[in-house]
Amino acid sequence: MAERLTARRFLALLTDDFAELPHPHREDGPDGPLRWQGYDAARARAAERTGESESVVCGTGRVDGTPAVLLAFEFGFLGGSLGRATGDRLEAAYAHARAHQLPVVPLVATGGSRMQEGMLALTQLQRVARQSALTRAAGLPQIAVVRDPTTGGGWATLGAGADVVLALPGAQVGFAGSRVRPRDADPAAYTAEAQVAAGSADAVVAPGELRRTLGRWLRLLTGPSGVPAPVPEPLGARDLPATGREAVRRARDPRRPRARAYLDAYFTERAALSGDRCGGTDPEGMLCGFGTHAGRTVAYAAQTGAATRPAGYRTAARLIGLADRLGIPVLTLIDTPGAANGAEAERQGAGAAIAAVFAAVASARTPVTSLVIGEGGSGGALALAAPGNTWATPDSYFSVIGPEAAAAILKRPPDQAGATADQLRLRPQDLAELGVIRTGDQVFPGTGDRRSGARP
Template sequence: MVLYDDRPADPPAERPQEWVRCTRCAGLVYGKRFGRTLSVCPDCGWHAQLTAPQRLDQLLDPGSASPVDHVEPVHDPLGFHDTRPYAERLEDARATTGLREAMICVRGRIESRPVVAAVMDFRFLGGSLGCGVGALIAEAARTCVRERTPLLLVTASGGARMQEGVLSLMQMAKTSQAMAELDEAGILTISLITDPTYGGVAASFATLSDVIIAEPGARLGFAGPRVIEQTTGERLPEGFQTAEFLLEHGMVDDVVPRSALRPTLGRLLSLGSPARPDAEAQGASPAGAGAIVRGTDEVRPREAWDAVRLARHPNRPTAADYADHLLDDFHVLHGDRLAADCTAIVGGLGRLGGRPVMLIGHHKGGPGLAERQRHQFGMATPAGYRKAARLMRMADKLGLPVVTLIDTPGANPGPESERSGQAIAIAENLRLMSQLRVPVVAALIGEGGSGGALALAVADRVLVLENGVYSVISPEGCAAILWKQADAAPTAAAALRLDARELLRMGIVDGVVPEPEGGAHQDHAKAAALLGAALHTAMDELTPWEPGRLIRERRSRFDRFGVEATIPVGTGGGSS
């Protein structure tokens, strides 16, 4: 089942050449310069293929590699013979590459962070997945579970090894099972996709990692482009199956040039395990008494319509702005791993006061119209909610707290969103968040519109910024339906009790976060500092709770709504 049928990858040079011809632009590059650029063309950015030893030399800290126990698979299980006996092909591959199999597995460190690395080598029978590779992946996974160490997979393959017949097919299930065991053990897994990665490798362990990054131009797919075109008779789009195409379509988290791989992997490894802030980080956190306002009398009265206008202010900080101000080492992750990467949802790993967290938020874009249109005004599609769900599951697996920042008029109302299952995507998030075993803190940083907002707000602590709002429908929508006139929006806003003071009075939110005088748009840095203090306070309250208590208390919180009276009946709709 070797499904990759396009041009073979260029054999990597074992010894430096005086001149190297770039496969993409056909330019000549001086060999020593090519080495200094990590085998990347300095003119067009083409990433030449590396051997497994070269890859390990580039990624691992010097002197840190030690082999994982080798498991000897069955030898030539079918006695296969085409134009040559399979046994001879194996011996030739071993003699040519100096490797026992198409993969090397080692323990090592990347920027001082421990890792088990399983690296494929395309020179060895096209990096094909056979019994030997399957055994190495399984042993690497067992080592990771035993030693509580993350797994890094570096893939380069044409598919499953035909000469081992259906036994090679079984390795897809075997390696996927090994990845499932790592999920159950809460071990971080990272895939680095290099060119090419096709067939059984792409359809098993390569795409099952928590984080998938790819080198520029790397191709990933089940069937090769030529097979697809011959089978369907369709002309494929430019760049089909390349890393950049896959990023746009939600299949990979990032495209990282070779020169940035070590720091990127080091950062991901440092963020991928739960850890309480050290004493220095705790001391530096801005949390303290008064970070969260919990009494309604302490919240300044404000007309509901004024709050709506402030919540929608075009210069108000976005989720991305807050992430930049609040998080160290923030690494954005992309895609729902199904079809798309919704730009209205931003999410990724970062460090909040020394504490690794998963941050997910609605992102309206900058103040310009074009930028807001690009981010769909913060109205997420089903792909956005599925991306959020994927990141929440990852946080739950790794034991990382979740922070959500909510700012949306509502879920995307377009026909394509309906065709893609908008209602189902929101419902799945509501159920998922009720099951998370980690602390979840949600903050309404602007608009909280309908189910599109609630899909990120089933949390242990729900906060609202002083000028934030939260409602079942927009005031304009409510006015059009019930008042039958658009200019009744201010009246509808007051009746909906959607401002911070009323939300706190009703118990919808657990606290209010102060804003700079005049609103968060007046001073982004100060607004972020105030929100950061509130998030620290909420996290510190929740961190001691064990998973069972988190789930019980979260479910109880939402179970009370509509059963216990929270405000006097018939007191009118005003905010002041």
């Protein structure tokens, strides 16, 4: 079980200059709107025990140098439950964030809505959702830290609804609290670690690392530029393949540099975005996140050379959508033999997931730069390619279909796959001639401006 800190202690863990915001004062009749007997006494005891007058403390502070609005829940005050006064404070804090163009950091520890205020408490979730939506529309990031416990509507709005979700180790996290879930439910499913594995949270972060990690995310997500991401340097072969079959052989060479090598060379620091928020992750097929290149933030979605699963495509679509909203340029690295095509991938919605990436790239207002670094297998690769701004390295290929599958469809024997590769015109120089990719140093060394991505 994660250590349970008070709201003030948790704020002190993250910032040295926290300043509480003024908040509305609500006058209720005796025992609140439902006249719940003993409610006033319960609030008085909670205030005496915690030193707080409500279940949330809202204010501003710098996290590792970046200013933000922080919303810290006090679980000791009636279980961190949301009531009307809680909603008042949250609404005012979100409004302050928009007025001053500050990111919002919910530090969530709550059991849900306050029973003593009935449906009036539950409807505070609608207020929170509205404020979050307005803040999202204003182009401001929201990074949640879910503490122990984070359940009910607080998880379903302030927590899971954030752009990035960080969680404390061992924290109880889930929509159903411990007293209302089925008796035979596996408690391991309601943990921070389980939420990361299910794609509903991005990372588990130890308390001692939280200030640095949260600070990195805030720096990365508050640095829009609108300038296209420069094309990465090719890390492998520099000469062009003589034949189509040679291009395929190079792209499939296990010694060829893969996505992680390109990301390491391109970024000075980066933070990973994980999960599709639909129950899945694809760490073996797709790497997504934000990083710093030449002092600017760039978002990345990088295929790793494996067949990409539906969760990988949905995570990439999530990444591109977030970068677009925040005005951050995107770099995609294309390297897959194709989308995963097994029965399980179909059950997980492969077509819809790929469609989501096509739509995200097509509708993005922020610039998208694409580089084919290995295999470019059919639509599963094309989904990540930016029309008019796709490049290719000399040890890559891009094809309507893999040569083996093409030969099979044409009813050719397997030993004709190489000849079929030649016919498909899938080499980088063929693609440039066909106008599928841009020409420059990534295709013809020494003929273009790699830094600007300009044509020769």
